[in-house]
Amino acid sequence: MRQLRDQSAVLRTCGSLAGFLKTLSVLIVAWFALSVFSPAQATETSPKLDIGKGGECVKDPQWMRKNHMHLLKHQRDETVRKGIREESASLKNCIECHASTKDDSVIAREDSFCVGCHRYEAVKPDCFECHSGTRKSAWLRQRDGK
Amino acid sequence: MNQVDLQRRSFLKASAGAAAIAIAPGMMLYQVANGQTAGASSKVRWGMLIDTTQCKTGCNECVTACNRENGLSGKTGPTDSQWIRKIEIKDISSGRELSLPMMCQHCEHPPCVDVCPTNASFKRADGIVLVDKHRCIGCRYCMMACPYKARSFVHEPLHDQNPDVPRGKGTVESCTLCVHRVDEGRLPACAEACPNQAILFGDLNDPDSEIARKVRSVASVQIRADLQLNPGVRYQGM
Numbered sequence: 001m002r003q004l005r006d007q008s009a010v011l012r013t014c015g016s017l018a019g020f021l022k023t024l025s026v027l028i029v030a031w032f033a034l035s036v037f038s039p040a041q042a043t044e045t046s047p048k049l050d051i052g053k054g055g056e057c058v059k060d061p062q063w064m065r066k067n068h069m070h071l072l073k074h075q076r077d078e079t080v081r082k083g084i085r086e087e088s089a090s091l092k093n094c095i096e097c098h099a100s101t102k103d104d105s106v107i108a109r110e111d112s113f114c115v116g117c118h119r120y121e122a123v124k125p126d127c128f129e130c131h132s133g134t135r136k137s138a139w140l141r142q143r144d145g146k
Numbered sequence: 147m148n149q150v151d152l153q154r155r156s157f158l159k160a161s162a163g164a165a166a167i168a169i170a171p172g173m174m175l176y177q178v179a180n181g182q183t184a185g186a187s188s189k190v191r192w193g194m195l196i197d198t199t200q201c202k203t204g205c206n207e208c209v210t211a212c213n214r215e216n217g218l219s220g221k222t223g224p225t226d227s228q229w230i231r232k233i234e235i236k237d238i239s240s241g242r243e244l245s246l247p248m249m250c251q252h253c254e255h256p257p258c259v260d261v262c263p264t265n266a267s268f269k270r271a272d273g274i275v276l277v278d279k280h281r282c283i284g285c286r287y288c289m290m291a292c293p294y295k296a297r298s299f300v301h302e303p304l305h306d307q308n309p310d311v312p313r314g315k316g317t318v319e320s321c322t323l324c325v326h327r328v329d330e331g332r333l334p335a336c337a338e339a340c341p342n343q344a345i346l347f348g349d350l351n352d353p354d355s356e357i358a359r360k361v362r363s364v365a366s367v368q369i370r371a372d373l374q375l376n377p378g379v380r381y382q383g384m
Binding site: 076 | 309
C-alpha cells in the first residue's frame, strides 16, 4: 500500500514536471517573440533626446539613467559645503557636454536632454529653479551681447 | 655590526625619501587628471581689508561689478537683492565724511549660522559664510540675526542665472566672497573692479600674504567689534 502511494506520488511529480516544461517552452517562445518585435514598438514611445555633444565620461548610459540623481545630489553637498569641485559629477559640467548644440540648453525644448526623459517619466527636476540650464560660454555671450 | 646597522638606516632613509618624491607628484597628477580640487582648507582664512581713505564718494564700481558677476538686478527696492552696498557716514562733531562698501563680513562666529534652523547657513572651512540653498527654507531668521543687514531674500522667480552662481526664489542669499572665483584662484569681482585698489583680498592666516602684513602694520577696525564676532572683513582709516 505504501509502495503504491509512493509510485503515484512519483507519477504526479512527473506529470507536473512535464506541465512545467511545457509552460517554460511557451514562455521562452513568447520572450523570443517579444525580444524580436518589441524594439520597434519601444522606439515609437521612448523619448528622442537631443544629447548635445554627448559622450560617456562617467559611466554607461543605462547606469547614468538610473543613478545620475545620486551622483548630482552627493556632489552638490561636497561642492557647496566643502568646496570640492570635482568636475566629473558637477551639474555645470554635465550641461557643458549635454546642452543642445542648437540652443546651448538642456531645458529649452521638449526634446532637450533633461526635459525629454523627465517629461516622459513625469518627474519634475527642481535643479533649474536656481541653476542655469545653459552652457557657460553661451551665457557669457548672451550677457555681453546685452 | 654597527656599520651594517648604519647602512641599513641610511638605506631606509634614502628609500623613504625616494618614495615620497615618487608618490607626491603622482598624487597631484591623479587629482589634476580627475579634475579634483582639495576643497576648502581650514588653514586658510579668507578676508578683506578695505581702505576707506581710498574709497571715493559716489563711486559705485564694486557694486556694479558684484551685480554683473552674480546676476543681481541692481535695483535697491525693499524686495531686491543687494549683496554689497555703498554707505556714506559722517561724524557729526567733526564733520568728517567717509564712503565705504558694506557686505557680508564673513564672521568667525556668525550669528546667521547660530540661528539657522536647517543648517543651511554655514561657515566653510576657509571662513567663507554661505547659504546652502538646497537646505534653505526661506524663514529669514538669519536676516534678522545679522547685525550688518547683509542678507537678502529672493522674492521673485529668476531666469538666466550665472551658471556659476545659482540663485532662486524662496531662499536667502548674500555676498559669497565670490566663492566660485576664489576656488579658481581669482579675486572677488569687487576687489578686481575697484579703480583705487581700496579692497585688498587675501588669506589672513598666511603671515606672508599682503593682507596679513598690512593688517599687522596698519590700524584697522572690525565693524561692531563689540559683538566679538571676529569678522573677516576689516576697515582701515575709519
